[in-house]
Amino acid sequence: MRSRSDVLETAVLGLLNESPLHGYELRKRLNLVLGSFRALSYGTLYPALKGLVARGLIATAESAPPPSARKPKPGIPGRTTKPNPLGRRRVVYELTPEGKEYLQSVLATAGPAAWEDDNFDVRFALFGQTDAETRLRVLEGRRTRLTERLEAFRESTAHPRSRLDEYALELRRFGLEKVEREVHWLDGLISTERGRAAAQNRSPQQEQPKKERG
Amino acid sequence: MRSRSDVLETAVLGLLNESPLHGYELRKRLNLVLGSFRALSYGTLYPALKGLVARGLIATAESAPPPSARKPKPGIPGRTTKPNPLGRRRVVYELTPEGKEYLQSVLATAGPAAWEDDNFDVRFALFGQTDAETRLRVLEGRRTRLTERLEAFRESTAHPRSRLDEYALELRRFGLEKVEREVHWLDGLISTERGRAAAQNRSPQQEQPKKERG
DNA sequence: GTTCGATGTATCGAGTCGATACATCGAGAG
DNA sequence: CTCTCGATGTATCGACTCGATACATCGAAC
The missing domain is CATH 1.10.287 (Helix Hairpins)
Structure with missing residues (x-):
């Protein structure tokens, strides 16, 4: 019965439905799109992501090194090949089929939960995915x-x-x-x-x- | 270093400077004047009042029965004079001299703490007490x-x-x-x-x- | 007379924020 | 070349806030 947290969940699900993202980027887009200049903190975001994973609505797809990396860095023997074993650590989240289904059901409902103050902005921002x-x-x-x-x-x-x-x-x-x-x-x-x-x-x-x- | 709580403190001090009030009434006025329709909860207000008392900026002046009471209720001997020993319980708060001084010093400062989002509304509402x-x-x-x-x-x-x-x-x-x-x-x-x-x-x-x- | 709503004080659990810790990387300064 | 700085990135902690709720008294309606 989390009432305010529902908003954040919907927002995360809606963004991830457009493309898989990692936490940092997710936060940036959340702040860009929603609550026009509100600052959503990690202390809110990460627990929410955990919850969504626990409920099976999203899944993590570890790593994939940063887009601009991948420079071959030719044969210096010292610490080049393995400064860290996994590139810069990244946790990418994406919707599971259950998540997609759940999101659709949320976006299809028009009730008080859709038009109260905070909720409305999120729902409006996701109108592109709403009938x-x-x-x-x-x-x-x-x-x-x-x-x-x-x-x-x-x-x-x-x-x-x-x-x-x-x-x-x-x-x-x-x-x-x-x-x-x-x-x-x-x-x-x-x-x-x-x-x-x-x-x-x-x-x-x-x-x-x-x-x-x- | 309470940052957001400072706003509430200033608001309470400002209202109490106009007249002593009890918690219930204080909350109503806070919600009326500030954050135009925000709902400030008791879970926020009472701890703040406690803190202000602890810091000696406000003091409690117990009781005083409700304003519309005091009807003489002629000579029925039964339970008229003492239905309860303290009227309806009420805790009235008022500014101490230290509180007045502190409020003045707050209202005299013009800095970021005065014009950030939440703070500004409170400070503006108290412009009547500001030079x-x-x-x-x-x-x-x-x-x-x-x-x-x-x-x-x-x-x-x-x-x-x-x-x-x-x-x-x-x-x-x-x-x-x-x-x-x-x-x-x-x-x-x-x-x-x-x-x-x-x-x-x-x-x-x-x-x-x-x-x-x- | 007793049930209802307004008045009134107070606390609890869940959720949120701001700060912070920790780590990697790119780029610019010396 | 090295060193620092800022952006990227994950994660948690303490302090605070909210919404709900409990409890109690009073006036008025029924």
Whole structure:
């Protein structure tokens, strides 16, 4: 029943589904793609990888020396051939068939676990591996969640239990604006997705990704 | 050397400086004012309060029955006067002189500890207790920090080490937009603060808080 | 009258972070 | 040529935080 850890698992699985990776590279991509500048630490990543291995969703494929290595380094007899027996140590992870299956089942579900704050970013980043209907339902779920929040927010502002000073109020206002902005962003995405679905229904052939105006 | 905990300490001290509070109420206000809808848990709050007490920055002033109690409840002899010996148990915290002094010293510093992500919100919410010059320097520091981030961000987009798919890119774009939006927000605040400072220099009398346009 | 929800204090297990340790490699400085 | 430095790479530790939960009292509804 790990709730937050689920997000990380999904993210790892999603990245490994694109290509096998080792921990260091995995962390870099995780930080690049998700939580735009959040720093995921190894103290989080490695235990998560262990867990996934233990559950049989990913497997390790030891070593393979670094890509830019492999220089023949001609016959110096000293310590050239064996400075270490395995090149630079590397542990490459890849999805097992069970992992692929599990990932597909996760990506096919559209529920609260898909549109809560942290989860949403990960799920959205993996939309490329998600089918159109699920994409739409996740986007709509997220939108509903945010408007509920907006509602509660405005209500608590209407009935202030404790007066806030000028700056605290401004901070609150800016926070509200951020959420409104995300709702607007979602509106654009939803209408784009609907457009795609409609186009695909009319003529079920490959659609080139439509660009929405910024 | 607690780094994140410092934020919470400052927030607690700042709130208690306005009025003594008990834990439950403290948590509600913390969640209302700071991290717009973040949920600070008791598992965080109570240890922090303990620590502050241990360091002599706040003190407990036990009990005082709930505000809406105190109804005389005329002469029923039974259990009226003493249903429980201490009303509903409450632990009220208030700043000690040392705490006030410490808070002032914290609020007077404008350094990275003031404008990093989490810290900034707290410091901004306490701007009402911060002098004008420090306010300005914190805002400017925050702005510099964000533009640096923007820079690194754009650079990593210009030299993509790994190609991102359509959705991951859109997520990144939206993240970038959020940061740009905050920079713009800061620009407005900075110019407002400068205006106040200038007005105060010209005629050093009380200025009514100028309203910037939404 | 008793059940329910708000108020209130407090702790626990699981998960996360930031720092750090350790090791290899490439490249630049002296 | 050697030496150091920074990037790459795996891994763990302690301190901290969260979400859930336990426990208790009060007001009000039924």
